[in-house]
Amino acid sequence: MTGIDTAVIVRRDMEIPVTVCAAGVEQVDVEPVDSHSDDTKVHASSWLCRDDFDRQRMLDMEERVRPVRQRAAAVMALAILAAGPWLGWWPLVFVVCILTCFAAADLLMPKLARPEFLMFGAWVCSGLTIALAVALSGGPGVSVLSWMAIPVMTLSSRFSMRGVVVGVIISIVLALVVAFAVDAHAVIANPVLLIVPVALILCVAVLSTPLMRSDIQHRSDAVIDQLTGMLNRKALATRVRELAQQSEVTGEPVGVIVGDIDHFKRINDTRGHTVGDVVLREVAYVLRKQLRAFDLAYRLGGEEFVILLPGSDLGRSAELAEQLREAVAADELGGGVSVTMSFGVGASEDKEIFDYASVFAEADAALYEAKRSGRDQVCLAPRDRVPALV
Secondary structure, eight states: OOOGGGOEEEOOOSSSOEEEEETTEEEEEEOOOOTTOTTTSOOOOOSSOSSHHHHHHHHHHHHHHHHHHHHHHHHHHHHHHHTHHHHOSTTHHHHHHHHHHHHHHHHHGGGOSOHHHHHHHHHHHHHHHHHHHHHHHTGGGSGGGGGGGTGGGGHHHHSOHHHHHHHHHHHHHHHHHHHHHHHHHHHHHOTHHHHHHHHHHHHHHHHHHHHHHHHHHHHHHHHBOTTTOOBOHHHHHHHHHHHHHHHHHHOOOEEEEEEEETTHHHHHHHHOHHHHHHHHHHHHHHHHHTSOTTOEEEEEETTEEEEEEETOOHHHHHHHHHHHHHHHHHOBOGGGOBOOEEEEEEEOOTTSOOOHHHHHHHHHHHHHHHHHTTSSSEEEOOSOOOOOOO
């Protein structure tokens, strides 16, 4: 940061492309963002995730499940090796296929607006792969049919109850198809061969779901701001570490937007803290509506918010900040209160490891300049920063 006097200001202009300019910096034209664009709007609800927080929880849980999944695959591989003299060692190919499928999903999910569909697709592929392996092993005639219950264990950790129900139905259907397609006579002669695996699938789902929901509720209470429903500082610290690791691998920039409600103290003083709380909740809702699924907004405290934008450089982050400013200014909030917001924008560079403390300091200084220059505007951090060494 070379000083707030060189911050870049985005002029308030609703009819023509916004111009970004600064002393000593080449003028750049920033096209306005289409507020109806599917790329920048998040469809908050789907049948797999009820809202953005469910979606973020799924991504967070996937980070936790990944090493466990790898250990489970190692256990399966050892079991296959031990049973090799009787079953053969070819099922190892299917273990590799499952791990490859999830690895591809992990790589692509952060770039998608609805990552839950890709994860559910990867989950279905794992079930199909296990079903094929069981079928080739002898179907209902061997004990490995019970392996159909393994994918069910992770359903409740990722998806809503509808996703769990659909996943259980898919697992049971696959078990039925494998059993009757491979050896229908054996199943008809001894239904226990199918009843036990199906009962195991149902028991795993029934027992794991309430346990996981309880854990999710406790973790949500710890990381979600109870007033606005936004993520809080504790959740921010976790996400910052993840983005730093991600940027080290992908080399993509990360944008940071810091926003502050203008004259919020005046609202509390003149209208009361109850109205102030309503304003905070509704501003938080307006902000979230403008974000993509993988953009996350946090309440830092009071009337200040921060938004992390994976894959967004300074220009793209500035476009979104202006969109947020316009959306807040255009809305009449509860109690007929109209408010405006000021925003400061910073971003890491391409091929640079994301240093949140540095980028946030620049965005925060730009926010100060926006306030000092009259409020209800967007200011950018200067672009003459020295990139961090990778």
